[in-house]
Amino acid sequence: MKENEPMIRVAVIEDHHDIRDGMSFLIESSDEFLCRAYGTAEEALEAFAEMPPDVVLMDINLPGMDGIACSRIIKEKYPSVHIMMCTVYEDDEKIFRALSAGASGYILKRSAGDNLLDAIRELHRGGAPMSSSIARKVVASFRQAPLSSPEAALLTPRENEILDLLAQGFRNKEIAEKLHVSVNTIRTHIYNIYEKLHVQNRIEALNKTGRI
DSSP states (O other): OOTTOOOEEEEEEOSOHHHHHHHHHHHHTSTTEEEEEESSHHHHHHHHTTOOOSEEEEOSSOSSSOHHHHHHHHHHHOTTOEEEEEESOOOHHHHHHHHHTTOSEEEEHHHHGGGHHHHHHHHHTTOOOBOHHHHHHHHHHHHSOOOOHHHHTTSOHHHHHHHHHHHTTOOHHHHHHHHTSOHHHHHHHHHHHHHHHTOSSHHHHHHHTTOO
16 A cells, blocks of 8 residues: 555445454455445445445345345445445346446455455456456356347337336336336236247346347
8 A cells, every 4th residue: 555545445234244254354454445344235325424435345135125226326326436246146137236236346255265355456446356257157148149129129118118127237126116016017027028038037138138
């Protein structure tokens, strides 16, 4: 750390006490960082109202509000805050939803270890640190060519509206609230979308309609 250079403010949002303490200890071992840790998204958001951090390390599976919903709120209120998911999940849907919600990095807890501090530095510099397995999934998703526009045009305006919201990382319940309909109605629309596009999940649907 250069002399007179301000410390990087890091927030850890993690509900498991041992993991939270371990990450905090590692981060505070460097004089580059000032770390604050929170057990819930709600607790963190309340603290951010007074002083938002520079970098957030976010778990996905949190009690109450989950990490993806929290990431979306943070990016809406504090656009300059850099978010990195630090989680055990590596399925395509969670990766896509997290990145769509505003996360710039995505690392797996099992592979973080000694690389965590370097990942925070990279994120703070505007980079997008990712575990290698996650990076391969992201690259693979961009290699999948979408179908022609006439196929996407088979969808109704409402179905396209729902796909747009899915592309932004919203969940079925959140979409239902936005559109003032029931969750079952949203599920029916999504089922119809899958049938029309001949796909099995939302990632394939978004790829086929050119949304990712």
